[in-house]
Amino acid sequence: MKEIFGTGQPGGAPPAPAVLAAKVRTLAPSMTRSMQRVAEAVAKDPAGCAALTVTGLAERTGTSEATVVRTARLLGYPGYRDLRLALAGLAAQQQSGRAPALTTDISVDDPLAEVVAKLAHDEQQTLADTAAGLDTTQLGAAVTAAAGARRIDVYGIGASGLVAQDLAQKLLRIGLIAHAHTDPHLAVTNAVQLRSGDVAIAITHSGSTGDVIEPLRVAFEHGATTVAITGRPNGPVTQYADHILTTSTARESELRPAAMSSRTSQLLVVDCLFVGVAQRTYETAGPALAASYEALAHRHRQRR
């Protein structure tokens, strides 16, 4: 069997220096234990790790050279050598005056003002990570597909279901035929209707939500162009996805469920997708947006 790891991102994602920290955060959950140790060490002390050889880093993290190389691959680099280069770059950037973001958990007895500050900061971080980790090539492909689609179906369950609805609502506003499906059975029965030229989009943070994967699989097998918006670019859902849009995965805690930051991340991706499509179809999207704005104005009371 072929090595599944090496693929990483087939779409030729260039290894970037500044987005490395974001990538670590995004991909950490989909890593194995030893790889996480390596990733953590790398994220914690870029300068120190850049000075180490592959053997040295393996020793420091208590793993083997092979694992270090595998981690480098997962982070999108051809090998450890390149990761090391990026690490040096990151270290240099950090060196040149940057305040390290202080992220503490929210605890039960935090005053409200602090809760607000921490939540806002966290979501900002999530946005930055997502933007940094988003592959614009994949995004472009998804935009092209959606802009020319006969029909667009979006699948999502739970919190992701709301994101799916948000996307569908917006696409409808610019004159596209878009539906959000939050019921697994209905989703599948609708997916059967799809064919080449249609687009199916699955939104799942974990990348392994069966109820969402199933309709995507059906759509995929019926020839539709499929897009996965997920936090686990290696998850099962990507198996049936022509294009993969990666959301960031911030660490969660008891009082801050994963749903919170993943939702922020998903929404940003969805917004990007939407704006991209709106650009592409500006001829019709522009007037449509204006018209829907007009229509809404009449639902508002006039006072004040």
Next chain:
Amino acid sequence: MKEIFGTGQPGGAPPAPAVLAAKVRTLAPSMTRSMQRVAEAVAKDPAGCAALTVTGLAERTGTSEATVVRTARLLGYPGYRDLRLALAGLAAQQQSGRAPALTTDISVDDPLAEVVAKLAHDEQQTLADTAAGLDTTQLGAAVTAAAGARRIDVYGIGASGLVAQDLAQKLLRIGLIAHAHTDPHLAVTNAVQLRSGDVAIAITHSGSTGDVIEPLRVAFEHGATTVAITGRPNGPVTQYADHILTTSTARESELRPAAMSSRTSQLLVVDCLFVGVAQRTYETAGPALAASYEALAHRHRQRR
């Protein structure tokens, strides 16, 4: 010879990445012809050279590996490997020097990468604004009311409807009785059921969405504690609100409907409200969160 550079590292310490260019200029005259070629190439295109192996750089400069290594030594590095790392650092610093102003609107012909950057930046700004403008006293009051409520109803239409659902979903997870109403008629008929001790929350960006104000009015008149989450702290909706949580109002443009940033803002407020309530009811919320997490895990296929 005396060390004239500001490295502050006398002896065999590795030179900093930033002073590399200066070193090249200073030491160039004392170099041999071939070494000068190498030094020049390195100074002119750090990024490009960092990507080359010792053999590659030798070829590009028309010299040999040995010469490259000798040059690296002359510049103060133990070997080419370390010069290369410094080069990568330098490249990264130069790269990060460019901070493009993102204050402009998104236009039809923006490349996707820029769309992503602008959207992310904008939403970050929105979060900061919201956090800054949120009145923690009002928030505290709303939290207290919600934490002790017999029942919580949330009203929202369109994009705000999704936020309402998000809030209700989360509150349900920690064991509270919460419902989101997106149908105006049903919302009103349900609002009639409310009484003192219950909480009604209206979410409307414009503050003047009749379909949302009406149920809140009914709830208010039936004695429920009412909360308004709105971008217009003076809007009609506040007339029937005991507590007002203000969301930020970012400027909109044709390709970036107001719904986008207002949604981000609303979600942050809703999250704050939720976390506050979860803190307040930690006795029951903690276990409930853990339990719902457990339950979800089984809906996911095995990892990878």
Next chain:
DNA sequence: CACGGGTCCGAAAATATCTTTCAGATGTGA
């Protein structure tokens, strides 16, 4: 003009580093 002393240079060997392979270890679901 030839010669000797010095420096400079690069091909190839020697070493270090990185990558791949493979088989045992470990965990997971039926």
Next chain:
DNA sequence: TCACATCTGAAAGATATTTTCGGACCCGTG
């Protein structure tokens, strides 16, 4: 518990870097 798949590290294999070493070149001198 067993079967299966995944994870992991030791060691072999491939690259890259460093060192070695002999020849080329420059230049002043006899």
